[in-house]
Amino acid sequence: MNRGVKQLDELTQKQLETWAKEAQRRSQLGQLPTYIPQLAQVNPQEVVVQILTLTGKSFQAGNQSLRFPLMSVMKPFLLLNRLVELGEDEVFKRVGVQPSDQPFNSLEQLQADDGWPRNPMLNSGAIALAALLPGQNAGSRCDYLCSWLNQTAHCQLVLDQAILESVRSAPNPRNQRLIARLQGSGYVEHPDLTLDTYNQICCLSATISDLAELGLLLVKPPDLKWQVPSRMVKALMMTCGLYEASGQFAVDVGLPTKSGVSGAVLSIIPQQGAIACYSPPLDPEGNSVGSLFLIQKIAQSLGLSVFN
Numbered sequence: 001m002n003r004g005v006k007q008l009d010e011l012t013q014k015q016l017e018t019w020a021k022e023a024q025r026r027s028q029l030g031q032l033p034t035y036i037p038q039l040a041q042v043n044p045q046e047v048v049v050q051i052l053t054l055t056g057k058s059f060q061a062g063n064q065s066l067r068f069p070l071m072s073v074m075k076p077f078l079l080l081n082r083l084v085e086l087g088e089d090e091v092f093k094r095v096g097v098q099p100s101d102q103p104f105n106s107l108e109q110l111q112a113d114d115g116w117p118r119n120p121m122l123n124s125g126a127i128a129l130a131a132l133l134p135g136q137n138a139g140s141r142c143d144y145l146c147s148w149l150n151q152t153a154h155c156q157l158v159l160d161q162a163i164l165e166s167v168r169s170a171p172n173p174r175n176q177r178l179i180a181r182l183q184g185s186g187y188v189e190h191p192d193l194t195l196d197t198y199n200q201i202c203c204l205s206a207t208i209s210d211l212a213e214l215g216l217l218l219v220k221p222p223d224l225k226w227q228v229p230s231r232m233v234k235a236l237m238m239t240c241g242l243y244e245a246s247g248q249f250a251v252d253v254g255l256p257t258k259s260g261v262s263g264a265v266l267s268i269i270p271q272q273g274a275i276a277c278y279s280p281p282l283d284p285e286g287n288s289v290g291s292l293f294l295i296q297k298i299a300q301s302l303g304l305s306v307f308n
């Protein structure tokens, strides 16, 4: 579609506020996750959104200073970092690009694939990539990724120690089994170090503006060297970013999108901008009900699907 005007720029602040209120009502259909104790204690009513456009516009609703852990929304940026620094050959020797109809922490998928991590948006794939970060210990590996992103995306990600303690207080048996299987198949050498690195990366926290800035990295790569990696990351967000719901969302909305179990969601509108949302209650696939509703409303109303 080329109407001479970027569709995202036609959004109005008033529309966004109305839709955010509707998203808040819909979010009551979701549930807070309980397997990370601290995520069960957040305010389920919170709906926060920020949209940044390449033309320099910004739209927002909700508490812009709230910080939240990014959780799996970090996975595309871990992939981006490894692709930029190692190149696609090295990275895709360690993780696949196939979608999955299994949940994000599925051991069954990894077993069925003989220990090969199917894609980088699943826990298995992100753990395999966390194993490739440089650094002596989990803290320095997580810092490395965090500083790289803060410098290039002009954001201020910070490790949330309280949520990290909460994750460590309730060790996740599924992730432990995933990592043991990945060690068995040779994709992870140091299981404790790698699991701790992965957990720390998931506990990087952001404001909604930080998340939208991260999104712009994928819309406007800062360097020519980032162009191909950034295209690959967006393709994998489209096909795998919402786990089992990815195919339906591609049909309904048509935007590369990644969710996290905290309720954070990031969508990319190629050539135009990024939509960052946070609303904690989740649907059965582990995706934020309010955030997905809001992104769908914006995308359908403005005709943003990349397939238009």
Ligand code: GLN
Pocket (backbone or CB within 6 Å): 070, 071, 072, 073, 104, 105, 123, 172, 175, 199, 202, 259, 260, 261, 262, 286
């Ligand atoms: N740290 C979380 C986990 O591994 C991330 C998962 C998610 O956000 N879907 O369970």
